[in-house]
Amino acid sequence: MxxxxxxxxxxxxxxxxxxxxxxxLAPAGGTPSRLDSEPAAAGTYTLTRVGANNSGLITDLEAAQVVKRVDYTAVLTERDGKPGLCHGHGLNGALKYDGFCWDDDDDLTKPSLPGGGWTPQGFAGAHAASPEGGYHGRQSLYAATWYYAKGYEEADKDLYARLSLVEATGSQVNYGHVALVEPVAGGFKELTHRTHADGVAWYGDWMLVANGTELQVYDLRHVWLMSSTDPKAGTGVVAGRSSAFGHKWALPLVARYSTTGATIGNPRACGMATPGRPLCLSTVSVDRTGSAPALISAENRASGDARVVRWPLTGLGENSLPSGIASDTDFLTSVWGVQGIARDGDNYFLSGTCPRTWPGWDTEKNGNTLYSCIHVQNAATGSTHVLSQAPYLTQGLSYDPHVRRLWGMNEAYNGLRVVFSIAPYAGRTDAQGWGWLSNxxxxxxxxxxxxxxxxxxxxxxxxxxxxxxxxxxxxxxxxxxxxxxxxxxxxxxxxxxxxxxxxxxxxxxxxxxxxxxxxxxxxxxxxxxxxxxxxxxxxxxxxxxxxxxxxxxxxxxxxxxxxxxxxxxxxxxxxxxx
Missing domain, CATH: 2.80.10.50 (Trefoil (Acidic Fibroblast Growth Factor, subunit A))
Structure with a gap:
């Protein structure tokens, strides 16, 4: 022989x-993801600006010294995170994972603590803020949104919202929290609508925060330093002293948009099961892989067929906000429980529920109690498969086209939170055709x-x-x-x-x-x-x-x-x- x-x-x-x-295996019992049978007409959905553009009011408050404006970099001096992934995560080792963790207080905060606590939701990177990547010359900046709750019932949730600004250089992680507030004549107040801060996208100076049918717009050029960090002082300006629910800094709302037209109502009442099927912005990210930048949004729907919508951002200038933004494409994805979305040009990445045959599936809860999964959906064909397991309750995703890494963050309680990045293309068959013999x-x-x-x-x-x-x-x-x-x-x-x-x-x-x-x-x-x-x-x-x-x-x-x-x-x- x-x-x-x-x-x-x-x-x-x-x-x-x-x-x-x-x-x-199809995601969690769903059918293979599909694109709509026919391309959606441009303008199927519209983001309509609701209320005033607060830019002038914000500038007036600063000029009158009602509030003190500071550079955003001041926020980065408040806390120290931990380089590396400090908790179990389930990520695919072939994808060269990395990341960082919050400090112990932010790792452990949760609604059931005495007085309540914070839960992370959206995640964005400055890599999408500009065509060249980075923000004001800094390449390793990130943002995360959190909501505050005093319990797990709806009445106790979404009481306040905050934004974290992070600089993570690999060997060092520095960050701080900024309260999200709404400017009014003579000062500012809590946000009008309860805010879950489902997602966040970073575009130029703008921070775009998703909240159900509402898209909130903030400007990083207007970070305010508070006079008091006493949580009992409330939110606003009293006798010349400013406070924002115990935060050292605050970020005022510039404008808000709605998927439901000129009125918002309750922004949390949305989705396919809601009368009228108002579109939910359950997660968002900036896509810079096409000919023009766009905002991508997705709905969270337990059983799949969630709507994914692309919104061109060419109308958002350095100092201008359009009265409306019309979608240019939309489709359905069969990924269950979408919590995050990003795009690399050829593919959409969606964080959601793992297939039900995977470790951790709980039949009674109809979900996985150990891991989330990152699914890949081909932008041309709609075909979908799982790229990797991911940390439990992975939320927002953000893609860095300059180094081809995908970032994400989870919201798990009890000291299991991580911010992670993976290199999806490191897991491809190499140029000579060698792949992985894997189940x-x-x-x-x-x-x-x-x-x-x-x-x-x-x-x-x-x-x-x-x-x-x-x-x-x-x-x-x-x-x-x-x-x-x-x-x-x-x-x-x-x-x-x-x-x-x-x-x-x-x-x-x-x-x-x-x-x-x-x-x-x-x-x-x-x-x-x-x-x-x-x-x-x-x-x-x-x-x-x-x-x-x-x-x-x-x-x-x-x-x-x-x-x-x-x-x-x-x-x-x-x-x-x-």
């Missing part, structure tokens, strides 16, 4: 046909990895968290599963290719043998004897050996009890973003 050593340039012959047929029902969870990093003949292949290491890259070439680092092929131990439980190992490739040959069948690779790649005991625990076992029948689409059947055997070579 002739043995051959396959050169690494052979990837030009990579079997793309089989890989293209890989089917990813893509658990993106970022597990990759086929030679035990101990060894490359010798006979080395067992194990389940291991994906790290992005070259030792986890494989290719399917003419039916052979070839390991990049060793140049060897996945081979049944002792050539026992027909026996259940046979250990899978590395061995010198033999292009003339069927023993090492696999084909794609029903979501995973199967050998000539109908045996599929299967972790021993159906376990995804680190270090578990990969074996051969008879391929299970695929799920019956008419029988919900079969959902997820055979998932443990769905091992394929592919890039996570492919």
């Amino acid at each position: 002739k043995t051959v050593s396959l050169p690494r340039r052979f990837l030009a012959t990579l079997c793309g046909g089989a890989l293209a047929a890989v089917a990813f 893509h029902n658990r993106p970022g969870f597990i990759c086929a990895t030679p035990q101990g990093g060894a490359t010798d003949n006979g080395t067992p292949i194990t389940v291991w968290p994906c790290t992005g290491a070259e030792s986890q890259r494989w290719a399917l070439v003419d039916g052979l599963l070839v390991h990049k680092e060793s140049g060897k092929c996945m081979t049944p131990q002792g050539n026992a290719a027909s026996a259940n439980g046979t250990l899978l190992t590395l061995w010198t490739c033999n292009a003339n043998s069927d023993i090492q040959r696999f084909t794609f069948v029903n979501g995973g690779y199967v050998n000539t004897w109908g045996k599929a790649i299967t972790p021993k005991g159906n376990s995804f625990e680190s270090g578990v050996w990969l074996t051969l076992w008879t391929k299970e029948a695929p799920p019956n689409p008419d029988d919900p009890s079969t959902i997820g059947r055979g998932d443990v055997q769905e091992w394929v070579v592919k890039g996570f973003l492919d």
Whole structure:
């Protein structure tokens, strides 16, 4: 029997046909995401400016020294965060994750504390503030929105809102909180509408804060220093002293827009289930990947078919706000529970609910209690798959086109909050065609990895968290599963290719043998004897050996009890973003 050593340039012959047929699990029981059957007409939705433009009033208050205007950089001196991801997160290691954490007070604050607490929601980066990226020469600035509540009932929520400004340079994290207030003659007050601060987008000097049907506009050129930081002093100006619910700084509302026309009413009453189906702005981000900048918004809808809308921002000038902004495109996504959205040009990234066969799914709660997931939706075809697990209750997303990193933040309670970034394109099949041999029902969870990093003949292949290491890259070439680092092929131990439980190992490739040959069948690779790649005991625990076992029948689409059947055997070579 002739043995051959396959050169690494052979990837030009990579079997793309089989890989293209890989089917990813639809988000949380939904159907595959779809674009509307026909393109939406421009102007399907409109953001209408409601009330006055407060720019003149804000300037007058500053000129009269009712309030003291300071540079936004003053806010960055208040608190110190923690570089790195200080809590568990579930992110795909192949995507080169990084990030930072808040200080202990902000990590632990929550509505159930005595007197109430804060919950983070929206997230934005200065990388989208300008075409060249950055804000006033600073490249590592970020913003987050929070709402304040004294409990978890609706009557106790959304009492105040704040914006955090952060500078995170990698080795150092500095930030501060700014209260969001509304200017009035002689001073300022609490915001007119209860604000959940669902999302935030950074565009030039403007901070665009989503709140249901309402889009609030703030100007970073007008940060105010408060006279008092006593929370009991309330919000406003009394006897010449300013205070904003205990905050050192405040940011006044310049204008507000509404998806419901010239009146807002209750901005929290929106969505597909509300009479009239008023459009909800549940999350927003700035997209600078097209010919013109745009605001992207998405609704949070538990069961999918949430509306995603694109709003051109060309009418927002340095000192001008249009009376209205008409949408230019919209579509539906089947991702369940969308909390964040961003776009890189080719793809939309959406944070939402994980598929229900994944770890952490709670049938009674109809959701995942361990992780969120970041879904990728192709902008041209609407096809959707999961890029990675993500920290529990991941909220706003923001894409940095200059370094091609996706940022996000979660709202989990009890000391589990992180601000993270990942590099989606680091998870692609590389230029030579090497991908990841992974169970893509658990993106970022597990990759086929030679035990101990060894490359010798006979080395067992194990389940291991994906790290992005070259030792986890494989290719399917003419039916052979070839390991990049060793140049060897996945081979049944002792050539026992027909026996259940046979250990899978590395061995010198033999292009003339069927023993090492696999084909794609029903979501995973199967050998000539109908045996599929299967972790021993159906376990995804680190270090578990990969074996051969008879391929299970695929799920019956008419029988919900079969959902997820055979998932443990769905091992394929592919890039996570492919």
